[in-house]
Amino acid sequence: MALKQFPLDRTFLVAAWLEAVLYGCFLCVFSFGVYIQITSNKARNTHNRVMFIISIAMFLLASAHVAMNCFRLIRGYAEFVDGPGGPVGYLGQISRWDHIFKDTLYATQTILGDGAAVYRCWILCNRNYKFIVLPSMLLVASIMSACMTDALFITIPPSESIFYPRLTHWITTFLHGCGSAEHNHHWSDGVSTLADRTEDGALSSLYLFIEILLLSLYSVNYNAQYILLEAVTPTVGITFGMITIRITLRSHREWQLSQTEPGELRGGIQTIGSVPMRRIPVKITQQIQDDARSGGKNSSMDGISS
Incomplete structure (x- = not known):
């Protein structure tokens, strides 16, 4: 049974709405990531800086993409409402400059996300190049196909x-x-810890799911693929932003432990949240009664305990 096509005029509206919602989520994640970077400046390393720079680039690409979608939506439903084909005739024309530019932003964001995944795999594999051969080949194939697609538009x-x-x-x-590059990033990694693979894989599962669903809908020529297509750009940023935050927090924690005195680690200093508890001197008075040996006299001992 063939799928009933979703109306294109509604599809473009829903797609723009979903992208705006996801972009708002990305904005929150990115803002928190910037705050973490600023407050954890002493724990920064080269890997953290590279990830943060990529996160900034992704935010700029996502911002430009949502702005272009807003621009196209206004033109389609306001300026071209009475034109040939109405809003659908304008928004569905893929040879227009604004559509080509928007698609280029989407492709760049996706390729940047896959490139960051390959870089992350290389870091987790102790910079062993043999683990990134297949993901790198898939990345090159994606770049070539993206360039050919935009040229054909x-x-x-x-x-x-x-x-x-x-x-x-x-x-x-x-x-x-x-989709294959994202999959191989997590499962071709034989050197990194299981915790790193599990955490990165869990954070990337949403992005991978959307890519697989998008491919499935496009393969059957279903209009709803436009909705997922517009959702990819902010989703890539959310996924990468969450991974960057996790890496920065872990580096900050490791830096804090490295600054702790060895004696303090052995002594097991307790804290309330992140505030260490101070030792408080306590005066203890003991009163000992020994009727048999001291004839009923009382003796006292004072001491200081901490």
């Missing part, structure tokens, strides 16, 4: 859609390459 007739036969091969290759 210019030559597509205005009446054709994203499901044009000349495009499907390159778009499918791009989506498959992105």
Whole structure:
């Protein structure tokens, strides 16, 4: 039984709304990541700095992408409402400059996310290059297919859609390459700890799920793929931002432990939250009664305990 197509005019509205919601989530994650970076400046290392720079680039790309979607939505439903095909005729025309620019932002964000995953894999594998050969090849394939897709957009007739036969091969290759690179990042890693693989994999599961679902919907020419397509750009940023925050917090914790005196570690200093508890001197008075040996006399001992 064939899927009933979701109306394109509603599809573009829902897609823009979902991207705006996810972008708001990304904004919160990015802001918290900046705060963590500022407050943990003494615990920074080269790996943390690279991850933070990539996070900034992703935020800028996501901001430009949501702004372009807003621009296109206003033009489509306000300026082109009475034009040929109405809003759908404008928003669905993939050869327009604003669509090509928006798609380029999406492809760049996805490739940057996959490149960051390969870099993260290389770090976790103690900089052993043999573990990133396959992910790197998939990354190169994604870059080539993205460039070919954007180049073909210019030559597509205005009446054709994203499901044009000349495009499907390159778009499918791009989506498959992105999903495979993300998968191999987690499971080709044989040197990193199980905790690192599990935590990174859990944070990336949402992004991987959206990519697989997007590929499935595009393969059956279903219009709802537009909704997931617009959700990818902020989702990549959210995923990477959460991983960056986790890495920074762990580095900060390790730095704190390195600054602790060995004697204090052995003594087991207790804390309330992050505030260490101070020793308080306590005066103890003991009163001992020995009727048999002292004839009923009382003796007292004073001491200081801490």
